[in-house]
Amino acid sequence: FEASRAQIEAQRALALAEAAQLANRIAGDDIAVGMDDIFARVAEDANFDRWLLMRVSETDPDMLETLVGKIPGFDEAIIGLQYNLYFELPMIDSLRRGSTLLINDPAHYPSVVMMDDAVKEGIISFFGKHIATPVTLAGQRYGVIMMGRSLDAEDLDVRDQQLVETLATQVSIALENRRLFRQTQQEQQNLKSILETLPAGVLVLDPITLIPMQFNQQAQVYLGQEIDPLTPFTIEKYNLYRTGTQLLYPQEEMPIFLALATGEEAATDDVAVIVDDIQIDLLVNAAPIKDENGGIKQIVVALQDITSLRTLENTLQENLRETVSLYEAQRQLAEAVGLSDVLDVVITHLGLQQPTDAYILMRDIHQKPTIVRAYVQLLDSADPFIPFLQDSDNVLIENIADAKNITDTYKQFLIDAGIFSFLTMPIRISTSDKPYAWLVIVDDKPDGIGLDDERVYTQLRDVSA
The missing domain is CATH 3.30.450.40 (GAF domain)
Structure with missing residues (x-):
């Protein structure tokens, strides 16, 4: 029993x-x-x-x-x-x-x-x-x-x-x-609803696994891809680079990992997401959320798109650089004691704009345009450029292969020289109704010379004249 x-x-x-x-x-x-x-x-x-x-x-x-x-x-x-x-x-x-x-x-x-x-x-x-x-x-x-x-x-x-x-x-x-x-589901849903209303991208990470626990749509937009809630967050996965470089952002300097290591808030404004040649510049803030015992239970990451601000900063820097360069060119031209010095100053400052090469053409005793200065290497002949030397207007050839006023022989000559696009600019002085000389800027890529480049070269041409 x-x-x-x-x-x-x-x-x-x-x-x-x-x-x-x-x-x-x-x-x-x-x-x-x-x-x-x-x-x-x-x-x-x-x-x-x-x-x-x-x-x-x-x-x-x-x-x-x-x-x-x-x-x-x-x-x-x-x-x-x-x-x-x-x-x-x-x-x-x-x-x-x-x-x-x-x-x-x-x-x-x-x-x-x-x-x-x-x-x-x-x-x-x-x-x-x-x-x-x-x-x-x-x-x-x-x-x-x-x-x-x-x-x-x-x-x-x-x-x-x-x-x-x-x-x-x-x-x-x-x-x-x-x-x-x-209740947790409801709180998560409420949090998600709040996150979706925020203009910033927000990402909540597990401090142990770094797996995304919460995120909003804006975070996916800024990171350039869908966030995988089953895969740990890494710099490599989300293509995070240091702004202005092709180098992945150092993990020990990334705010997410700094906040995790120090238990303190961290931020940086030099992170760039590069996906398919599209770059988004980000301001990244990361802060630890701690429990009652001081342990980190979450890492909250805020992402803000500062691409427009970064573009503006770059534009201002470029404008400042151009202004300084033009001022220096004016100063050196004012100190030049002869034509040879003037030509040296002009070709040097053309080269500072980092074209593939640059030339100054002047008429010889037979009134034929001839290359008198080259920034990198002299060409054997200026003949391929002559049809494009105008008295008043700039001429931009974006792609030599598509140019109509140039023979196949000259096309091949330029291509062999590594020239695929070029810009010609007349230099006029007040004492003559004909150009005194021409500036020729070349690039080793089709469409390699843009409108901004032409604007800078025009300013330098005007200073030289």
């Missing part, structure tokens, strides 16, 4: 352990299926053939509504079953009192005795011998559990009561976990 009893207790303990595992998996919205599995597993080894889990209605706190249940012969009756909390039944009394009730003779329960015979018969048959125990959630009453057997089965005892009370505790934990899970 003792061995048999020990075996039964072991089976019940195993059933409760399996029920606990099932309870821990309940997190989603389909809670009924998970709860049914839990009750069925416990009932199997405890010889229970019926159960109910009823919860206080979310819309009417005076009503109990069925969440899951199984009553032999009453399968349809429990669908949508509700009880008013003022109704006199053992399971409702259990919830009101906050204690467990064990009922082996429901016919003699005080409130049942007072019922009409027809109602009494239905209640007795429905509930049978049963145990009712309340379920609390976050300190508040959530509902009540009923588990039992038919009237002709063996009586329930203290061991059965302990089993149901333990199950109620597990159900409470499962429901609390589900509540916290849903």
